[in-house]
Ligand code: HEC
C-alpha cells in the first residue's frame with residue numbers, strides 16, 4: 001500500500017515547494033502596460049520637470065552615454081538639421097563651451113576615423129537622454145562597480 005503513495009507524496013512536496021518559492025522566483029517587474037481596463041479614460045500624469053542644471057553627471061560605468069544635463073526642448077534633429085551638433089561638433093565647441101562629441105563618434109563601424117560625425121552617431125537622442133525629476137517606473141538595484149570591490153587606480 002506504501003508504494004503507490006510515494007509518487008503522490010513526492011508530487012505534493014514539489015507542488016508545495018513551488019508554491020512557497022513562487023514569490024522569491026517571481027522577480028517580475030511591475031506591469032508597464034498602463035491602465036486597467038486598458039481603454040479607460042484616465043487623466044494624464046503631470047508633465048515632469050526636466051533636469052537642466054547644467055551639471056555634467058557622473059557616468060555609472062565608463063562606456064555609458066552621458067545623460068544630457070540641459071534642456072533639449074525644441075531642438076531639431078532631422079536629416080538636414082542637427083541642433084546638437086551646432087554646439088557639440090568639434091568646430092563649434094570653442095564658442096559654445098560644450099564638450100566635443102568624443103572620438104568614438106567619428107569612427108565608422110570598422111574603427112576608421114572620419115572627418116565628421118559618423119552616420120551611426122548622428123541621431124544623438126538614440127543614446128543620450130535628458131533626465132526628469134520622477135520616481136523610477138521599476139525598482140533598480142544597480143550598484144556602482146566601485147562598491148563591488150573594484151579599487152580605483154592610484155587610490156592606495
Ligand atoms: C546651445 C548649445 C548646445 C546645444 C544645442 C546642445 N548642447 Fe549638449 N551641452 C552643451 C553644454 C554647454 C554642455 C555642458 C554642460 C552644460 O552646460 O549644460 C552640454 C552637455 C551635454 C552632454 C553631457 C556631456 C557629459 O560629458 O556629461 C550631453 C550628453 C549633451 N550635451 C548632449 C546634447 C544633445 C543630444 C543635444 C541635442 C539634442 C545637445 N546636447 C544640444 C551645449 C549644447
Ligand code: HEC
Nearest residue numbers: 063064065084088099100101102104120121122123124127
Ligand atoms: C550609438 C550611441 C550614441 C550616439 C548615437 C551618440 N552618442 Fe554621444 N556618446 C555615446 C557613448 C557610449 C559615449 C561615452 C563613451 C564615448 O565617448 O564613446 C558618448 C559620449 C558623448 C559625449 C561626451 C564626450 C566626452 O568626451 O566627454 C558627448 C558630448 C556626446 N556623446 C554627444 C553626442 C552628440 C551631440 C551626438 C549626436 C551627434 C551623440 N553623442 C550621438 C553614445 C552615443
